[in-house]
Each structure stands twice: as structure tokens, then as C-alpha cells.
Amino acid sequence: MNIPIVTVGQSREDLVGGLERLHGPVTVVRRCGELAELLAACQSGLARAAVVAEGTEELTASLVDRLAAVGVSIVALSDDSAEVARLRSIGVVTASLEVDSATLASNIFDSVDELSAQGNRRAGERDSGYADTAAELRASDVEEEAALVPAGAGRIIAVWGPAGAPGRTLVAINIAAELAAEGKPVILVDADSYGASVAASLGLLDESAGLAQACRLADQGFLDAESLKRIAAPVFTRSGSFRVLTGITRADRWTELRASALSSVLEHAKDIADIVVVDAGFCLEADEELSFDSMAPRRNAATLRSIELADTVYAVGAADAIGIPRLVRGLAELERAVPQAAPLVVLNKVRAASAGRSPERELRDAWERYGPGSGIEVFLPSDTEACDAALLSGAVLLEAAPESDLRHAIARLVCAPGQQNGKSSVIYSRARRRLKR
Structure with a gap:
């Protein structure tokens, strides 16, 4: 040769x-x-x-x-x-x-x-880093070299959901808080390149996006565990603490979140934390596929790469007549974009007013008829009052509303897997309220 x-x-x-x-x-x-x-x-x-x-x-x-x-x-x-x-x-x-x-x-x-x-x-697999020249062309078979960074021992949890504010950020933040309360080292990464909101939700000053800083260092080959610790902002709760890599608040800065650099950041994050929780963006479209420049970076590379590297993917959808069809379509798009993802479905904002007198039963029946075949992992009850209190105070539910139904449902989702398919989150909450009386 x-x-x-x-x-x-x-x-x-x-x-x-x-x-x-x-x-x-x-x-x-x-x-x-x-x-x-x-x-x-x-x-x-x-x-x-x-x-x-x-x-x-x-x-x-x-x-x-x-x-x-x-x-x-x-x-x-x-x-x-x-x-x-x-x-x-x-x-x-x-x-x-x-x-x-x-x-x-x-x-x-x-x-x-x-x-x-x-x-x-990599033959036959999709590469999320760069655009294709046409929708039907197979992406480059070459893997980005960030894989040369030694894999850490931690696990990555990606929280994704379709457009329409189903509650991705709320779920991601409180998953991180609940795991930290159990004593696990946790780092939360805001990888939403369209509307990053983790910093605002937690009341953090986001004068400089932490994830963008980490990606710049990774792109230059200077990122290590110590520099990542310095960049990630600490968040303290009454039961534990976790670190946060804040996201970019201006959507026009999406090019700073290149797939290769993000891969390196996530691998280094696994070195300093047992659990890496990623708040991923909603969009999975390869919206540069009509570009004539095959080297153009993908707008949604951060979302796709986060899901590709995740050990667990939670797909969050709103439990109403608009949110359910969006989630069904989104799951079909996710399967095409990242076939290996195997997401766990989380229905958020469950309430009788939008789903019927027995909301979980009605939603489960509808999902079995029209859903993509996978079951529903958990139902998260609607709790507007608790969410408003948390957002107003820039805190997690564990602090702002520790006894809220929603907080307990999220805790059972990630901290006690054996209870996930046991008692209904809504029915169990009603029973708990009756006992309090």
C-alpha cells in the first residue's frame, strides 16, 4: 500500500x-x-x-x-x-x-x-459531529478521536425530551440533587444548545458558561480533572452537594459545543464524579444535511453526542393530549438518530384535569395503543406549587418542597429502582396525604 x-x-x-x-x-x-x-x-x-x-x-x-x-x-x-x-x-x-x-x-x-x-x-453508525451533504447519504465512518481519553468509572445519565417544555431541566436538576443526597459524587452538565436554563433554575451566576470553558480546554488538549473541578460551580443542599457545568445562554454560541470536545469533557467528568447527569437539548434533526459543506459542524451535535455516550437515557414527555404525541414522534426520531439509546419513558405533569379521572390508567392504556412499544418507566405528578417555589428560590425540590409529591416521585425513580413499578406515584401520594390527616 x-x-x-x-x-x-x-x-x-x-x-x-x-x-x-x-x-x-x-x-x-x-x-x-x-x-x-x-x-x-x-x-x-x-x-x-x-x-x-x-x-x-x-x-x-x-x-x-x-x-x-x-x-x-x-x-x-x-x-x-x-x-x-x-x-x-x-x-x-x-x-x-x-x-x-x-x-x-x-x-x-x-x-x-x-x-x-x-x-x-464505525461502519453503518451515525456520526453526530459533522453534517452530511444530503439526507440519504451515510455519515462518515470515522470515529472522533476523543475516545482516546481514558474512560472514567462514572456513569452518564442523559435527560432528553421533545419540544414543548416537558420538564427536562426540572427532572435533570432534581435527579442530580437526589443522587447527591445519597452521598454520590455528582456533576450536572447543561448541554442544551438552544435554551440552557440550569444556571437560572439554580440561581447561579452564569457570567461565563462552564461547559463552553471546558470544551475550549478539551479542544486544545488542556482539560484535566483538576481544571474541570475549578470550572464546575458547586451547588450545596441540606443533604449534599454537586457540581454544575452551566450551559450557553445565547443560542448563537452553539458552535462552541463541538461533539469531540464534549466527549472529552464527559469522559473527564466521569473521573471526578460517580454520576454525570446531562440536561440534553430537544432537537435531534440533522439540520445541516442540506449543506454543501460536509465539514460543517452539526447544530445538534451536543444533544446527539450526550445521548450516544449515556449509560441511561430518560425520555421526558408532558402527560397531556399535546405532549404524548410529541413524545411518540420524538422517540421515533431518537431511534433513527441514536439506535442504541434504549430510552426509559418518563411522563411528567400527570394530573386528572388533562388525562382523566384515573390519569395513570388512562395514560397507560393510551400508550399501549399508540406508543412505540416500550413501556412507561414512571409517572411524575404535576406539582405547580412546588415547582414555582423551587424556581423562585433558585433551589431544588429537596430544599424548596421536600415533602412534595413530585420530589418523592423523582427520588423513587433514581434512588430506589425496586419501587419504580410498585405503587403508583399519584395514588401513593394520595394515600400518604390521607395518612397525614
């Missing part, structure tokens, strides 16, 4: 010339003057590998992913140990500036072979 490569910069021993004289497995097809020229040459399909001898500090995770998406691997030359560590963290193969031409050629061959192997493993 002969591998065409492009290069930028000169090494001490002029390795490029050495590669040309080898007449071996690699062929230098272009020497570029700067990184922008190298990027353009790679995206035109001219090469399968790029050797960067100068300007390695300009390499970022996003740039590496753009090249990986068109099947180009990067080999960077550096003798700086800190720079080598940074480059490896963003998926770049490194070699010494004094490496001989034959060894460099072998490194290039191995990196291209590994990239091809990753592409084969």
Missing part, C-alpha cells in the same frame, strides 16, 4: 526529503507552507496522512476531527514532553524531531491503518 502524504514545516534532518528518497510505503505529494494550506489539501482528497513538523501548537481536537472525517491521520513531530502529552490527548500520533525517515514512515503507516480500522468499526 502506498500512502500519499502532505507535510508542513521542516525538521532538523529534513525528514521530508528522507521520506521522498525512501521510495517506500509513503509518497510526499505536497509540501505546504502553513497549516491552513495543509488542511485544504487534505480536505480535497489529496492525501491520507499529514506530517506536521512546525506549528503543532495550532492543532486542536476539532482540526484533528475534521481531518479524520475525510480519512486523514496526523503525525506531529515534537520533543516537548508537555506538547506531546497534549497532542496525544487530542488524537495526534507523535514522533521525535530526530526520528529517522524509516521509523517515521512506519509511524505514518500504522496511524493510517489504525484510522481505517476505526472506520470499519
Whole structure:
């Protein structure tokens, strides 16, 4: 196999010339003057590998992913140990500036072979990082290199739901609070690129979006557990505490939440917390599929990537005549976008006024007739008074309304799985009120 490569910069021993004289497995097809020229040459399909001898500090995770998406691997030359560590963290193969031409050629061959192997493993799967050129085209088979970050021991819980304010943020915040109250290290991530509201709900100052800061560091290869701890804002409750990565409050800043960088952030979050709760956005559409630039980032990459990496996905829908059909359609879209998700359905805002005299029975019957086949995991009762009190005070239900029906239902959902399918959340709440009397 002969591998065409492009290069930028000169090494001490002029390795490029050495590669040309080898007449071996690699062929230098272009020497570029700067990184922008190298990027353009790679995206035109001219090469399968790029050797960067100068300007390695300009390499970022996003740039590496753009090249990986068109099947180009990067080999960077550096003798700086800190720079080598940074480059490896963003998926770049490194070699010494004094490496001989034959060894460099072998490194290039191995990196291209590994990239091809990753592409084969991803064959047929959707890549949420970049746009397709048309709706029916299969996305790139190359996996973004953030997977090189060692996986932490924590679990990721993604809370998703369709448009229409079904209560995603409310559920995500209080799941984090209930788990923290049990003594588990928890970090809450606001990954909604359309309407981030975790900071406002918790009364936090969001002068600078924590998740955007973390993503910038991850993109540059500088993110580690300690820097993530500094960025994540602490939230204290009467029974425990958890950390929060606040979201972007301006929707036009969505490009800061690249899929590759978010992957790295979530992996590092698993190092500092047992549970990572992600408040995901609602939209799953590949709305750039009509773009002629296949390297354009996806608007909804943060949502899709959060669900792809999640160990558990809760799909939250409003329990009324509008919310149920939206959730059914949304689950169908979710299955197409992330087939492996297997979401657990949560019906929120359950009340007799919108669902009938026996709301859970009526909703379950309707779901069995028109739903997508999966059952309903839990019903969360409507409790407007408790929600208003929590929002007004910038607190979680555990503090603002500790005895509310909704708070107890969420606690049973995540803290005592054996009780989830036991007593009805609405019926059980009525019985508890009667006992109090």
C-alpha cells in the first residue's frame, strides 16, 4: 500500500526529503507552507496522512476531527514532553524531531491503518459531529478521536425530551440533587444548545458558561480533572452537594459545543464524579444535511453526542393530549438518530384535569395503543406549587418542597429502582396525604 502524504514545516534532518528518497510505503505529494494550506489539501482528497513538523501548537481536537472525517491521520513531530502529552490527548500520533525517515514512515503507516480500522468499526453508525451533504447519504465512518481519553468509572445519565417544555431541566436538576443526597459524587452538565436554563433554575451566576470553558480546554488538549473541578460551580443542599457545568445562554454560541470536545469533557467528568447527569437539548434533526459543506459542524451535535455516550437515557414527555404525541414522534426520531439509546419513558405533569379521572390508567392504556412499544418507566405528578417555589428560590425540590409529591416521585425513580413499578406515584401520594390527616 502506498500512502500519499502532505507535510508542513521542516525538521532538523529534513525528514521530508528522507521520506521522498525512501521510495517506500509513503509518497510526499505536497509540501505546504502553513497549516491552513495543509488542511485544504487534505480536505480535497489529496492525501491520507499529514506530517506536521512546525506549528503543532495550532492543532486542536476539532482540526484533528475534521481531518479524520475525510480519512486523514496526523503525525506531529515534537520533543516537548508537555506538547506531546497534549497532542496525544487530542488524537495526534507523535514522533521525535530526530526520528529517522524509516521509523517515521512506519509511524505514518500504522496511524493510517489504525484510522481505517476505526472506520470499519464505525461502519453503518451515525456520526453526530459533522453534517452530511444530503439526507440519504451515510455519515462518515470515522470515529472522533476523543475516545482516546481514558474512560472514567462514572456513569452518564442523559435527560432528553421533545419540544414543548416537558420538564427536562426540572427532572435533570432534581435527579442530580437526589443522587447527591445519597452521598454520590455528582456533576450536572447543561448541554442544551438552544435554551440552557440550569444556571437560572439554580440561581447561579452564569457570567461565563462552564461547559463552553471546558470544551475550549478539551479542544486544545488542556482539560484535566483538576481544571474541570475549578470550572464546575458547586451547588450545596441540606443533604449534599454537586457540581454544575452551566450551559450557553445565547443560542448563537452553539458552535462552541463541538461533539469531540464534549466527549472529552464527559469522559473527564466521569473521573471526578460517580454520576454525570446531562440536561440534553430537544432537537435531534440533522439540520445541516442540506449543506454543501460536509465539514460543517452539526447544530445538534451536543444533544446527539450526550445521548450516544449515556449509560441511561430518560425520555421526558408532558402527560397531556399535546405532549404524548410529541413524545411518540420524538422517540421515533431518537431511534433513527441514536439506535442504541434504549430510552426509559418518563411522563411528567400527570394530573386528572388533562388525562382523566384515573390519569395513570388512562395514560397507560393510551400508550399501549399508540406508543412505540416500550413501556412507561414512571409517572411524575404535576406539582405547580412546588415547582414555582423551587424556581423562585433558585433551589431544588429537596430544599424548596421536600415533602412534595413530585420530589418523592423523582427520588423513587433514581434512588430506589425496586419501587419504580410498585405503587403508583399519584395514588401513593394520595394515600400518604390521607395518612397525614
